[in-house]
Amino acid sequence: MQLVGVRGVAKVFANGVQALDGISLDIEAGEFLSVLGPSGCGKSTLLRIVAGLTTPSAGTVDWSGGKPDIGFVFQEPTLMPWATALANVALPLKLGGVARSEREARAAEALGHVGLKGFEHTWPRELSGGMKMRVSIARALVTAPRLLLMDEPFAALDEITRHRLNADLLALWERSRFTVVFVTHSVFESVFLSQRIAVMAARPGRIVSDLAITAPYPRTESFRTSPDYAAHCRLVSARLGEAMAA
Amino acid sequence: MTARVIAPVVMGIVMLVLWEAVVRLAEIPPYVLPGPIAVARTLVTDWGMLAPALVVTLTITLEALVAAVVVGGLLAILFSLSRWVELSLFPYAIILQVTPIVAIAPLIIAWANDVDLSLLICAWLVAFFPILSNTILGLRSVDHNLLALFELYGAGRWKTLIHLRLPAALPYFLGGLRISGGLALIGAVVAEFVAGTGGSASGLAYRILEAGYQLRIPRMFAALVLISAAGIAIYLLLSLLSHLLLRRWHESAIGPEG
DSSP states (O other), X not given: OEEEEEEEEEEEOTTSOEEEEEEEEEEEXXXXXXXXXXXXXXXXXXXXXXXXXXXXXXXXXXETTOOOOEEEEOSSOXXXXXXXXXXXXXXXXXXXXXXXXXXXXXXXXXXXXXXXTTOTTOOGGGSOHHHHHHHHHHHHHTTOOSEEEEESTTTTSOHHHHHHHHXXXXXXXXXXXXXXXXXESOHHHHHHHOSEEEEEETTTBEEEEEEEOOOOSSOOHHHHTSHHHHHHHHHHHHHHHHHHHO | OHHHHHHHHHHHHHHHHHHHHHHHHTTOOTTTXXXXXXXXXXXXXXXXXXXXXXXXXXXXXXHHHHHHHHHHHHHHHHHHHOHHHHHHHHHXXXXXXXXXXXXXXXXXXXXXXXXXXHHXXXXXXXXXXXXXXXXXXXXXXXXXXXXXXXXXXXXXXXXXXXXXXXXXXXXXXXXXXHHHHHHHHHHHHHHHHHXXXXXXXXXXXXXXXXXXXTTOHHHHHHHHHHHHHHXXXXXXXXXXXXXXXXXXXXXXXXXXXX
8 A cells, every 4th residue: 555655746946956856756665665875866856745744846745645643753863952762762753642651651662662761861961872862762653653654763873882783773664664765875874774665866865776676575684694685785876876876 | 079169269368368478568558558457357247238238238138130131131032022123123122132221220210219129120131132142042042852752752942942942942942031130240230330320229339339438448358248239148149050951861970070
């Protein structure tokens, strides 16, 4: 079942820069889709348009079953420094008018799902970069959204932490099967995570190929070193190379 | 911590001893420069006259500071909510700030027709601008992604103000408050000087003027000591308040070892 259809979306910024042109993309419910492209290709803008944070200059975003709850994870953890981990995670519920006891219980549960049980009353400055990102993911998932949008969430983390978060994200996705649109500029990350990769080219931002990654889940660290993974990476890299040459 | 207290205290004692020694050795008469011991003695003997004057000055200072917080804070919030209000009013706030208070104080005193009220207005005029400009800066310095997040979850202007803009502006507001605390005292003292030349005031500045006319220099120094002490006390109290409010989360209130 289709969750959302992006139809002929273009975006021209006020300064005249054409960020996106003729983007069409169907996203299935429960799918893990990565949007892969070089910096400046407009992939973050596309994500913001899907979220409704930016209005497209042309084209539409069609929600077949009505716009669902959306979770958004930014490149930075984007936590409120004046609030504890629990209060940060509870924020979407607070803004939605959920009663205090219920939102704290649900926030604590969400923190547990990202492996941060016991850190409820910790302040953001006391957490490591990876832990902050986990809090950010818990906040995005606390409303049990049907769509999770992630804008290069792990780009600023070290490789060990990034691999661990990749695995944990997949585990969360396999359990709840929400739809994920994951923006990244890493070929290896997109192949490891996704069922499908949309490769973008820049100036103007457009989708140049749409590839399926057929490897079965669960994908573990052994997948990361398998010939199948390497073959997929080679193919995706080639497509990305063509996109950048185009 | 210890070095931070000991160093200025030792420095102060050395200066006081030097001062007393110079006054005694050079036999400088007290109506030119009294030594610290003479000043301290005057502080005790004239306490009955200086203490009520201190209360008068401090009352005006605190009232002006409260008014500055209320008006400066509310104006900042109003400006942050409406671009048009800000565009229309902010230039006038700047005009009020850059016009020397000494120059407008006589006008205010003439118009207000009440000494306490005019002093309050003068002190408030000097004190409110740092709070206004700092709070505006703080309300604007909100993380753009957090703003996007609030938008995504459908938080309106009001919820965004309460849960995001105000907490983000708090450190800036407190920085402005610390500046305004000192300025309110300066504004009160300056206004008293202007009003005092008309012979109608009872605060510390008026006592300094009066003592000057009567060549009671030790009393001038005693009043000066009280003004400085009041300024330092206000600064320390506001710093403590700032520390208590920010110690959990803001970098400025957290030591290098966390």
